[in-house]
Amino acid sequence: MGRLSNYKTNNPVFSGYFWDDKKTSAKKMSVTGIFFKSIFCILIIAGITAYIWKLNEQGMSVRWFTLGGMLAAIIISIVISVRHHWAPILVPLYTIAKGLFLGGFSAYAHKHFPELPYQAIGVTIVTFFVMLILYQTRIIIVTKKLRSVIISSVISIMVVYLISWILSFFGIKPYIWGNSWFAIAFNCIAAIVASFSLLLDFDYIERFKNRVPKWKEWLATWGLLATLIWLYVETLRIMQKLAIRF
Numbered sequence: 001m002g003r004l005s006n007y008k009t010n011n012p013v014f015s016g017y018f019w020d021d022k023k024t025s026a027k028k029m030s031v032t033g034i035f036f037k038s039i040f041c042i043l044i045i046a047g048i049t050a051y052i053w054k055l056n057e058q059g060m061s062v063r064w065f066t067l068g069g070m071l072a073a074i075i076i077s078i079v080i081s082v083r084h085h086w087a088p089i090l091v092p093l094y095t096i097a098k099g100l101f102l103g104g105f106s107a108y109a110h111k112h113f114p115e116l117p118y119q120a121i122g123v124t125i126v127t128f129f130v131m132l133i134l135y136q137t138r139i140i141i142v143t144k145k146l147r148s149v150i151i152s153s154v155i156s157i158m159v160v161y162l163i164s165w166i167l168s169f170f171g172i173k174p175y176i177w178g179n180s181w182f183a184i185a186f187n188c189i190a191a192i193v194a195s196f197s198l199l200l201d202f203d204y205i206e207r208f209k210n211r212v213p214k215w216k217e218w219l220a221t222w223g224l225l226a227t228l229i230w231l232y233v234e235t236l237r238i239m240q241k242l243a244i245r246f
Helices: 032-058 063-082 084-112 118-136 145-167 181-208 215-243
Strands: none
Touching: 032 084, 063 084, 063 145, 084 118, 084 215, 118 145, 118 181, 118 215, 145 181, 181 215
16 A cells, blocks of 8 residues: 555645654544544634624624634635644634634625525535545545545636635626626535545545544644535525525
């Protein structure tokens, strides 16, 4: 069997760069550790989101929470990618930043479509467990070809989002931000890709559990959070656009 670090995934946290650690550690990364760290981060995000919703209902503008949280999450992610040993400190900060982003992002939907955020959360949770079952039962096997297709799809979608974001500074509003069927189709494709990205996350956790230092549980948690948040955002966007159209 070839070196596990030669495999790639869409989340930088699971790249060979992070796993190629020759230092030994008495305690190793475990699924239980990742589970509890993930729950901890999710509870923080939920608490911050609920607080921002309350501020929004009181008439306070939460636009800057969305923008600030998004930019902070991007910066923290870049730092983690460079200084991965800082993950135990930076991932909780990343969680707070994402909580601010999701709080502001979800506040609009909660104000205009009160039930949509809860429905999007439900869809995200169901999707997570469906993909986990598909992976555990090997109904879907993470092959080299599937891995390449998912990674290529993720990169393509991120490039489209980056270009559209840059164009928005010049007063150009790309079609993907509208409520057209094209925009809805794009979000559906992005949600499907995000769902399949979970398979890669499961695959890498299984490959490296009980093999790498325990502090890397924070890196695994970071990868899962990034995928789950992406899936939730795409799901909520789809629901919003369909609600507006109908």
